Amino acid sequence: MTSSKTAAPGRLLAQVAGERQTGALVVGGHPGGAVYVLEGRVIYAESPAAPGVGELLTASGRLAGRTWQNALDRGTSGAQVGRLLVEQGHLTQGELELCVLGAIYDAAYFALSPADAPVEFLGGATHWLGPVVHVDPAAVAREVRRRARLLDDIFPDARVDTAIVSPIARPPRERISVTAPQWELLVHADGQRTPADLAFLLGKAGYATIQELRRLAAAGLLELPEVRGEAPEFVRLPRARGTAVDVRRPQVRPDDSPTVPVITGVRPAAPDPPAPTPAPSPALTEETSANGTVYRPPRLARRKPGAKLPKEVAGETPPAHPGTDEVLLKRIRTALRALR
Amino acid sequence: MPGVDHCLQEAMAIPGAVGASIVDYTTGFPVATTGAAPNSDHEAAAAGTADVVQAANSRSLFVSALPHDLLEDLIITTAGGYHLLRLVQTDFDSRLVLYVWLDRMLGNLAVARHRMQKLADDLVAG
Incomplete structure (x- = not known):
């Protein structure tokens, strides 16, 4: 089943x-x-x-x-x-x-x-x-x-359970006490690891990890993630605007008889059907918009084959993420050991 | 092979034992239970057990700074019985305690403590 x-x-x-x-x-x-x-x-x-x-x-x-x-x-x-x-x-x-x-x-x-x-x-x-x-x-x-x-x-705040763990830089009191499991968590929280990352890294139960983190949060030792007003909108697609997309909708008149079969029956008040996407034009670099102007994207500078990267691009090193790498490397190491 | 059930059976064979359980002391959850529990409620007993162990363990009031000094067991005495809590030390992450409830008249504290030590060790002897 x-x-x-x-x-x-x-x-x-x-x-x-x-x-x-x-x-x-x-x-x-x-x-x-x-x-x-x-x-x-x-x-x-x-x-x-x-x-x-x-x-x-x-x-x-x-x-x-x-x-x-x-x-x-x-x-x-x-x-x-x-x-x-x-x-x-x-x-x-x-x-x-x-x-x-x-x-x-x-x-x-x-x-x-x-x-x-x-x-x-x-x-x-x-x-x-x-x-x-x-x-x-x-x-x-x-x-x-x-x-x-x-x-x-x-500590009634579930954000602690999933947010990246970041201990506060300055303790709120003169004297604080932490347990051994809490110490381990604080020492390994590098500003990039989530509670689940820490649980896997330390080999501790996920729930026990969250429990200690909530205790730390209750003691005021964790930075809490900022409150978001609404659900985050990750990707917002651009709306079709008049000049950007060439849309020609057929004028629908009530006296016109339909030329295509029509689905009869109860239909919810659906929004307008998506605009028909224009067929890909053979010249991808040019697009003619509704008012007849031609859009040409700026030409990108191209390197010749084999040429070196320009200095300002080549000089940048990719940002280092020691935390995530360490977890990944440890897993790879375990896997490699197993293969030996 | 001595598993969890076998361990609890053995615990019940301790003279005077009326109930036994293995409790996760971070959550106060009875992982395995057998026999009777105070007020016939294993879950409440487990929650209480967890509180007692947490109090003794987390603040480390009784564990000296000597290396390898560990909390081994806790004994609570009531007019009617003995309650023995023995920490089970596993190599992997777990926070477990073996709990045995003894009848005060029938039970012998020294014998029970000795037997529980062996049970807790055998359960996880590598």
Whole structure:
């Protein structure tokens, strides 16, 4: 069964669980995620905002990247990565279960907390980790709601959860105290990392990271992102203006009989149909507008083949982003180690 | 293979044990539970457990500055019982505590503490 719709992910999970289905509940949007159920019980959950079992085990150094990659290579096809790690003696059953339980509740918070998101259930899908634990979906849903409340009790501002983490430059008081996890976050917040970046970098649960960040915000130690009045408008397309686009609409007179078939039936008052785009003219550099003037774009200076860049262009070095690069490089390093 | 359920079974085998759970102390969530809970509410007990551990841990009032001095366990005594909280130290990021509720008359604090130490270690022994 595959159904795609916009709904409350938690409600669909309850429905799927009630029908004792097996598959993956894929939640879109930001951050989104997926919850895997086996015969109505939750066996795994993942989200881009929550480090998974692999990230938790390798970032902490509990498993070498190579060990993890080996288990993935061997166990993915049979969906028994977790069992292999225990059988080969890399992890105890207790460690694996606790790690998976932590990862499930962590990812479920991000996947299931939105009240409304594009949700899709992929029937029959299984997770490569294999069934390690079986959790009651109702308990997961209850815990997700409780965690959301906990955060708001600490500091009721959800911007902290996603905005780039920037500690304030000057503490608001003479004496401040931070816990060890908070210290780690402050030290690694380089003005570019988001809470999710920090969670992956440090191998900490995404929710625990947000929780500490809200505590820091409540203590006045974080710069809060500026309040935006309205939803940001990322791209505004230019409106078609009289002289820019040559639009010739046929004059419609009531007595004209239609020359094309007309769809009859109730039709909502739709806006005017989009203006017919003019057919691409063969000469792309020239466009004749409605009033007959010819538009010629300015000619760009061209370099001869093999010529060097002009000094003012070549001299600029691309801006350095140490933070993002470091995360990326660490991931590449882990992957390369695994290949050795 | 000793998993979480096995660990809780063993905890219930401690003389005088009436209930046991493993609690995530950052969120106050009972990851796994068995047996009875004070006021028959494992979730409320877990939330209380988390508060106690946070208070002892986050302010580090009792952990000395000596290297590797860690909070190991907390013991709360009531007229009717003992409540033992043992921190489970995992190598990966987790904030877990093993909680066992003992009957005051039947339980033996020293025995229980010793058994819980072994259980918490075995659960994650690499």
